Structure formats: C-alpha cells, structure tokens
Amino acid sequence: MSAENPKIVFIGGAGNMAGAVIGGLVASGYPADKIVATGRDEAKLNAFAESHGVATSNDNLAAIADADVIVLSVKPQVMRELLEGLRPHLVGRQPLVITFAAGIPLDAYHRWMGEQLPIVRAMPNTPALVQTGVTGLYADSKVSEEQRATAERIVGAVGISLWVDEERGIDQVIAVAGSAPAYFFQFMESMINAASDRGLARADAERLVLQTALGAAKLAVASDVDVAQLKRNVMSPGGTTERAVQRFEQGGLAQLVADAMRDCEERAAEMAKELDR
Known part of the structure; x- marks a missing residue:
C-alpha cells in the first residue's frame, strides 16, 4: 500500500454514499488521480467523472488490478455474487477492503473473498451526504494499524468515526446513528x-x-x-x-x-x- 495516498477503488462509486465520500476526499485534498469509481451506468459515470475529476470504469476487474483499497458500496443482496467474482483476482494480494453494506458479518466476507483479506466494516449514515456523518467501524486482527488509519481517513472525509471492539457494536451504532x-x-x-x-x-x-x-x-x-x-x-x-x-x-x-x-x-x-x- 502506498503509505501517503493509496489508490482507492470504489465499486458502486457513482452511488450516493460512495459519491459523498469521494467528493469529501477530493475536497480535502486527496489526489483525484488516486481514486476510481466503478458502476454500470455509463452516462452516470461520465457525469460523475466530470463533476469529481476522478477516473471511472464499468469493469470492476480492471479497476481493482492495482488497487490498494477497495471500497464496496453496493446493495447487500448482490454482495455475494460480486465478491465471488472478484475472489480469483485477489489471490496473492492483500488490498484493504472497506464495506459500506449493512447486515453482512465479517465471516461472510471472508468466505466469499478469502480468509486472509483485511476487511473493515463501515456503517456511515446519510448526513455523510453533507459532510456531517457518523461512521461506525469494525475490523478484526487481520487489519493493520496503518490500514485502520487509512479507513479512518477515508470515512473522515464526510464526518466523524467510531471504532467498536466487537462486531455486535456495529448493530449498536446502527441504532444510535445509522438509522x-x-x-x-x-x-x-x-x-x-x-x-x-x-x-x-x-x-x-x-x-x-x-x-x-x-x-x-x-x-x-x-x-x-x-x-x-x-x-x-x-x-x-x-x-x-x-x-x-x-x-x-x-x-x-x-x-x-x-x-x-x-x-x-x-x-x-x-x-x-x-x-x-
């Protein structure tokens, strides 16, 4: 991972939440050429690239090829299919994975993506859209201190964050902030x-x-x-x-x-x- 400005790929990056985080990162001085947003809607991607100055792609596999950080911002119901498709292309690599999806436990991500991948569950709330959000964060021991700092930096672009020590703490954050x-x-x-x-x-x-x-x-x-x-x-x-x-x-x-x-x-x-x- 590039210590100062890792390359970040947002899968589903043209959506509202990921878009807010990307906008916050760019506004805070993060290099736009270190950010890629992926999606299926070409017109929406083009408009997003124009407004934020970041690269876009409708090819997830090409986008993640040299990613240091992969941010998952897709609906929970499609997450398994997406990740099982990405898994063969992550073998031997250890990018940090940050997921914005609600409800999916860390064990499921490891089954679908690989046991050794460092994964952070992040639960932002909608005020992130106006840079006043709260994001709950949870990670296990596979995530290094440097990677935790990277996760904090990313979600910190749209508000404050709070680490929880146990995964059930994410549910508590949902009750007091997410919802x-x-x-x-x-x-x-x-x-x-x-x-x-x-x-x-x-x-x-x-x-x-x-x-x-x-x-x-x-x-x-x-x-x-x-x-x-x-x-x-x-x-x-x-x-x-x-x-x-x-x-x-x-x-x-x-x-x-x-x-x-x-x-x-x-x-x-x-x-x-x-x-x-």
Whole structure:
C-alpha cells in the first residue's frame, strides 16, 4: 500500500454514499488521480467523472488490478455474487477492503473473498451526504494499524468515526446513528404537522422547525455541558417549555425511544443471519 495516498477503488462509486465520500476526499485534498469509481451506468459515470475529476470504469476487474483499497458500496443482496467474482483476482494480494453494506458479518466476507483479506466494516449514515456523518467501524486482527488509519481517513472525509471492539457494536451504532437520522426526521415531521394543524403556514412551520433543529444540534456540539442540562437551560419553572416537556414525559417518550432503538438493533442482528448464507 502506498503509505501517503493509496489508490482507492470504489465499486458502486457513482452511488450516493460512495459519491459523498469521494467528493469529501477530493475536497480535502486527496489526489483525484488516486481514486476510481466503478458502476454500470455509463452516462452516470461520465457525469460523475466530470463533476469529481476522478477516473471511472464499468469493469470492476480492471479497476481493482492495482488497487490498494477497495471500497464496496453496493446493495447487500448482490454482495455475494460480486465478491465471488472478484475472489480469483485477489489471490496473492492483500488490498484493504472497506464495506459500506449493512447486515453482512465479517465471516461472510471472508468466505466469499478469502480468509486472509483485511476487511473493515463501515456503517456511515446519510448526513455523510453533507459532510456531517457518523461512521461506525469494525475490523478484526487481520487489519493493520496503518490500514485502520487509512479507513479512518477515508470515512473522515464526510464526518466523524467510531471504532467498536466487537462486531455486535456495529448493530449498536446502527441504532444510535445509522438509522437515527430517520428518528429526527420523524420528530421534525410531527412538529411541522402539529404547527400546520394549529394554523401556521406549512412552509413557515418547516422553516422554523428545521432551523431550530439545526441550531439545537450545533449548540449541543459546541457546548461543554450535556444535553440534559441544555434542556433544563431552556425550561423556566411553570413556563411554556416545562409544560411541553412534561407532556413528552407523561407520554413515555424516553421509553418509546429506548424500545425503538432496541428494535432497530435486533433487526440489524436478524439481517446479519438472513444475509449470511
């Protein structure tokens, strides 16, 4: 592996998530001539090459021939067929493999690609599309410290990352970050609907809710106190915020969130069993 700027091939690279990572890498100064994106749609690949300045290919085997890092960004359902086709072309080589696919355990990748390949499971979330993502990372002992640093650098182009010590930790990351943008979107949607039902113009309600969500998140990130204290800072005894928060508490919001996150984590584990066949 080239220590400074390894050659990275993104299989499925013209898709949204891989495209966001490629864009983040190039914007951060990573050499565009060290990146290749593959895909099946020629027109989409051409447009992608034009917008990002990277090489593209519709031939996965040619693209990976001299790759230091292979990033897999395809649907889990097609992963086995793809990897079994690549396997004969990886014999005797040890490129780092990073997978963005949800639900497929590391053991399955080793069966489909080869036991000795260094593989990192990476679970990014959709805010990576605007360079504010969170990515959970898991690797076993086959991945070197240098390769771990490379994986961090790649996903770090679109946000922050967190290594987990056990593979089940990826399911926990999915519950608290991977799937979590949808939780916040649902809460925003409920607020917008409620404000609209009470007479505020829907466009105005959406503008206010989204800006408030953005401001609250930025305040929480910048603050040196925890979110519980930030909540208390908004509440005055007997005031409007206290009344609203009490309604959330009476409705069991905390337990509902805990139950939903548990269901999410359990479903991630179920998917791993379904896809590991």
